[in-house]
Amino acid sequence: MDKLKSALEVIKSNRLLLTGSIITLLVIIVAIFAPWIAPYHPWKDANLLHTLEPPGGKFLLGTDRQGRDLLSRIIFGARISLMVGLIAQSINTLIGTILGLTAGIVGGKVDDLIMGLTNIMLSLPPLILALGIMAALGPGLINIFIAVGFTYWTYTCRLTRGQTLTVKEKDFVEAARSIGASRIRIVTHHILPHVLGPVLVVATMGVASAILIEASLSFLGVGTQPPTPSWGSILSRGRSYIWTAPWIMIFPGLAISFTVLGVNLLGDGLRDILDPKLRRQR
Amino acid sequence: MISYITRRLLQIIPTLLVLLTIMFFLLNILPGDAALLAGASRKGQSEEMIKNIREKWGLDDPIHVRYFKYLFNLLRGNLGTSYRTHSSVAGLIANKLVATLTLVGVAGLGSTIVGVLLGFVAGIRHGSYLDLFTTGGAIMGISAPRFWVGLMLMYFFAVILGVLPASGYGGGRAAFYILPSITLGIPLIALLARTTRASVLDVISEDYVRTARSKGLTERLVQAKHIFSNAFLPVITVSGLQLGTMLANTVVVEKVFSWPGLGNLIVTSILRRDIPAVQGCILIFAITFIVLNLLVDVLYAYLDPRIRYT
Numbered sequence: 001m002d003k004l005k006s007a008l009e010v011i012k013s014n015r016l017l018l019t020g021s022i023i024t025l026l027v028i029i030v031a032i033f034a035p036w037i038a039p040y041h042p043w044k045d046a047n048l049l050h051t052l053e054p055p056g057g058k059f060l061l062g063t064d065r066q067g068r069d070l071l072s073r074i075i076f077g078a079r080i081s082l083m084v085g086l087i088a089q090s091i092n093t094l095i096g097t098i099l100g101l102t103a104g105i106v107g108g109k110v111d112d113l114i115m116g117l118t119n120i121m122l123s124l125p126p127l128i129l130a131l132g133i134m135a136a137l138g139p140g141l142i143n144i145f146i147a148v149g150f151t152y153w154t155y156t157c158r159l160t161r162g163q164t165l166t167v168k169e170k171d172f173v174e175a176a177r178s179i180g181a182s183r184i185r186i187v188t189h190h191i192l193p194h195v196l197g198p199v200l201v202v203a204t205m206g207v208a209s210a211i212l213i214e215a216s217l218s219f220l221g222v223g224t225q226p227p228t229p230s231w232g233s234i235l236s237r238g239r240s241y242i243w244t245a246p247w248i249m250i251f252p253g254l255a256i257s258f259t260v261l262g263v264n265l266l267g268d269g270l271r272d273i274l275d276p277k278l279r280r281q282r
Numbered sequence: 283m284i285s286y287i288t289r290r291l292l293q294i295i296p297t298l299l300v301l302l303t304i305m306f307f308l309l310n311i312l313p314g315d316a317a318l319l320a321g322a323s324r325k326g327q328s329e330e331m332i333k334n335i336r337e338k339w340g341l342d343d344p345i346h347v348r349y350f351k352y353l354f355n356l357l358r359g360n361l362g363t364s365y366r367t368h369s370s371v372a373g374l375i376a377n378k379l380v381a382t383l384t385l386v387g388v389a390g391l392g393s394t395i396v397g398v399l400l401g402f403v404a405g406i407r408h409g410s411y412l413d414l415f416t417t418g419g420a421i422m423g424i425s426a427p428r429f430w431v432g433l434m435l436m437y438f439f440a441v442i443l444g445v446l447p448a449s450g451y452g453g454g455r456a457a458f459y460i461l462p463s464i465t466l467g468i469p470l471i472a473l474l475a476r477t478t479r480a481s482v483l484d485v486i487s488e489d490y491v492r493t494a495r496s497k498g499l500t501e502r503l504v505q506a507k508h509i510f511s512n513a514f515l516p517v518i519t520v521s522g523l524q525l526g527t528m529l530a531n532t533v534v535v536e537k538v539f540s541w542p543g544l545g546n547l548i549v550t551s552i553l554r555r556d557i558p559a560v561q562g563c564i565l566i567f568a569i570t571f572i573v574l575n576l577l578v579d580v581l582y583a584y585l586d587p588r589i590r591y592t
Contacts, residue, residue: 123301123572124301125529125567126530128568131533135309135551135557216533219427219429220534220537222553235429238433239433242433242448246437249433252430253434256427257426257430260425261425264424264425
């Protein structure tokens, strides 16, 4: 209980963290309770009597070409964005941490191999890399998890390796080794805890990047497919109606920006708390 | 310096080879018969026609044979034949690459000038409204998705005000460049404004700036010579690194503005399962990205004599 209290104190004292947490929490709540919050079904409630209606009245944010309620589609879209953000970023963090730890601890040829692979991955911008993977796998939500999940691990990997190399030389690791701790115990009990802080910061920022990449892929038409209400694909459709029904492209963009801003602020706040030294490096 | 550049250039070859190999196998061991698709894009497909296409493109060969054929053709500068247009991929790309590179060039140059100026003034007059505006705008510029910013600009300037063309290439006329390059350049403007501002704030309190002022130089001269030139170095790194990101963002921005560039080509090729074209585009993206990064490193070493690469 005391721990929870002190955690809340920390959050309150850091305005970035506070704002970021509130925004992120809000989006999470909307995503979880989408079926209860949304006034209509995101794709079954197509009403051809109410196509392209402007915001206001029965449809708070207006309707699209099929007469579907835009607000409901955006509310359900939060699920897609958060799912991609969390699942894809978990894959990234897992791969990056394991490879980075291995490279840092084993060293030698293994290190060369892992860092070589990392550098090759980094020779393509993340969006192009994700596009390439989507080209191979084809569209669909599961494939987005994979494409985004295998795109960003390089940053975590480099960070983890660097941290591991520094921590490895510390006295407490030497002490643990000298009293006969096994290699695995040293990694899990002495090195990993020191690596996790910075990794958590990068992982949080990565959630924002993952959400943006998913939105971009869906906007380009190679991501989620209709009728899945992804913010990126709603926007993509909205592009055609910029002259007649601009609300279709305005609101999903606001939703993406709001969410990404929240997650980024959260990451900034976490960084201030976990590693004040990193603060200036962005 | 020359040996450093040579070594970096030589490193590109294995990097590209591994990248190409991974991409080739990923893209070619996939469901969906390329010949069927190519046949379907023409009217009146027949069994015989599909068989002809398979033979012509060597689709019946085992995958490793196709791989080595691909590499061999690549060495001769042949990027293959597009499944979609039945013309050479190299020609297809050459047409689009110019449009993309000029867009990146215009956006890069324009946003460097705007970003540095904004950051410089914000730094000199820190605490002012312009400073607050620049810092706030920088945060917004990073969180909003590129394609949405583009669409909003299009909505405001083309739909509401009607002063700029909404989309298209317009034969390369200047008016058509404005919205796409602003969209592409906003993150760079934001980042540069922040970096320049921080850099100016660092330099402004240096001893040599005080010395310059105390020996009676005009404020304008101090700002131009002592502050600006010293604050400029970090700006180059940021600018250069961001050029790569900008290159990737062209994919999205070109889609928004129907810009006939490489980004639009790769998306169309993916949607139409045109594997040779996808491979070609990725190769060109990778080469451009790597070369850009190399140029930045070299420029940096040239500008800052304290850095020596061994």
